Amino acid sequence: MPTQILLTGAIDPHNYVAFTFFVGTMAMMAASVFFFFELNATSATWRTSVLVSGLITFIAAVHYYYMRGYNLETGDSPTFFRYVDWMLTVPLMCVEFYLITKKSGAKIALLWKLIFASVVMLVTGYIGEVLDLDHSWQWGLVSGLAYFYIVYLIWFGDVAKLANAGSPAVAAANKTLAWFVLVGWAIYPLGYILGTPGGLFGAQLVSDANAAKHYMDIVYNIGDAINKIGFGLVIYTLSRKES
Ligand SMILES: *C/C=C(C)/C=C/C=C(C)/C=C/C1=C(C)CCCC1(C)C
Numbered sequence: 001m002p003t004q005i006l007l008t009g010a011i012d013p014h015n016y017v018a019f020t021f022f023v024g025t026m027a028m029m030a031a032s033v034f035f036f037f038e039l040n041a042t043s044a045t046w047r048t049s050v051l052v053s054g055l056i057t058f059i060a061a062v063h064y065y066y067m068r069g070y071n072l073e074t075g076d077s078p079t080f081f082r083y084v085d086w087m088l089t090v091p092l093m094c095v096e097f098y099l100i101t102k103k104s105g106a107k108i109a110l111l112w113k114l115i116f117a118s119v120v121m122l123v124t125g126y127i128g129e130v131l132d133l134d135h136s137w138q139w140g141l142v143s144g145l146a147y148f149y150i151v152y153l154i155w156f157g158d159v160a161k162l163a164n165a166g167s168p169a170v171a172a173a174n175k176t177l178a179w180f181v182l183v184g185w186a187i188y189p190l191g192y193i194l195g196t197p198g199g200l201f202g203a204q205l206v207s208d209a210n211a212a213k214h215y216m217d218i219v220y221n222i223g224d225a226i227n228k229i230g231f232g233l234v235i236y237t238l239s240r241k242e243s
Pocket of ligand 1: 141
């Protein structure tokens with residue numbers, strides 16, 4: 001898939017990278033408007049949670065708008081701003097877990113544990129993807145371990161225990177979010193493996209480096225749409241069950 005830029009600035013219909021950046025921007029914007037407008041009709045108990053859902057998609061919308069233009073103009077992968085987006089939005093997803101378990105006694109230390117693990121996951125991912133390509137599988141492995149620690153906390157650790165001690169609606173919401181983290185977040189290492197030379201234990205799946213980056217962007221864009229909007233909708237549904 002060669003870089004396809006039309007001189008008019010229009011998106012070539014076969015340029016799936018640009019197309020998914022465009023649709024991603026639109027979807028994140030629409031989701032933000034939805035979450036923000038629903039705030040008024042949300043009970044006080046869940047308002048902060050729904051607000052955070054809107055902040056996650058809003059931050060992503062701004063980054064997607066930028067990344068869409070960057071990709072369209074240069075044909076390159078906007079990797080740096082991808083990671084800036086994740087560094088802001090993934091910790092906010094950790095805040096969501098803290099907020100839903102706070103009522104059954106979650107301490108701020110649990111939030112810091114989740115945030116710390118997510119920062120380790122993302123910083124090592126960035127190093128492996130951009131700064132130290134010679135060791136991309138090692139960095140990917142460290143990132144994966146941090147990821148599994150988050151999965152552990154949410155499925156079996158303190159997050160699971162506190163959520164199950166909460167109301168049935170909170171327990172059910174945590175279960176759904178846990179599936180998002182286990183399956184939805186697993187999309188990202190897949191993108192990493194496709195797009196990073198040596199990202200699969202030293203092997204390179206797609207030999208053309210340019211094409212590899214394109215696959216990676218498409219996979220990341222699909223992952224973001226599922227995880228940011230879907231995640232927010234689970235929180236929104238919880239807020240409606242409990243008001
Ligand atoms: C809204 C953005 C989200 C939910 C981003 C999540 C990103 C990940 C779960 C990334 C994970 C990675 C690994 C587990 C290993 C390879 C490197 C990463 C950073 C792609």
